[in-house]
Amino acid sequence: MTTEQPHPDQQPMHWNDMYLLGYTPIDEVHEEFVGLVGRMQQAADADLAGLLAEFTRHCEEHFGMENRWMVENDFPPRDCHIDEHAAVLASVHEVGELFAKGELGADVVRDLVEHLADWFPKHADQLDSALAHWMAKKRLGGKPVVLRRGLQLR
Numbered sequence: 001m002t003t004e005q006p007h008p009d010q011q012p013m014h015w016n017d018m019y020l021l022g023y024t025p026i027d028e029v030h031e032e033f034v035g036l037v038g039r040m041q042q043a044a045d046a047d048l049a050g051l052l053a054e055f056t057r058h059c060e061e062h063f064g065m066e067n068r069w070m071v072e073n074d075f076p077p078r079d080c081h082i083d084e085h086a087a088v089l090a091s092v093h094e095v096g097e098l099f100a101k102g103e104l105g106a107d108v109v110r111d112l113v114e115h116l117a118d119w120f121p122k123h124a125d126q127l128d129s130a131l132a133h134w135m136a137k138k139r140l141g142g143k144p145v146v147l148r149r150g151l152q153l154r
């Protein structure tokens with residue numbers, strides 16, 4: 001069974017400063033990721049296929065870019081990070097292809113989207129942040145300085 005409208009009980013993802021990692025090329029692509037997930041969370045069924053196709057292209061570029069940086073810059077813990085990208089991309093491809101053929105319903109796409117909304121903050125915090133530090137160190141000669149609004153200094 002499919003629903004006509006998005007889940008009423010899910011908060012859509014919004015970009016906010018807490019996602020900043022301090023390396024601009026990664027922050028920019030992450031803002032795009034969060035924006036697309038938020039749009040899919042709020043999309044009507046009729047718009048899901050188009051958005052999922054756009055999101056799939058985004059993931060291919062986003063993960064491909066990070067993978068390339070890890071290899072080119074000898075980032076030490078790259079293998080598990082590359083594997084995680086591959087696993088997520090495989091799920092996105094599989095669901096997208098079956099949904100496009102009408103072999104699964106919008107509810108499965110919505111489940112995938114909620115998993116992505118859950119997965120991304122952990123992935124960014126645990127894996128992308130280390131890569132952002134590494135890249136900033138390699139390119140700028142120091143750790144990134146992250147300025148997030150709303151933090152109080154005591």
Ligand SMILES: [Fe+2]
Binds near residue numbers: 030062066124128
């Ligand atoms: Fe990332």
Ligand SMILES: [Fe+2]
Binds near residue numbers: 066085123127
């Ligand atoms: Fe990543």
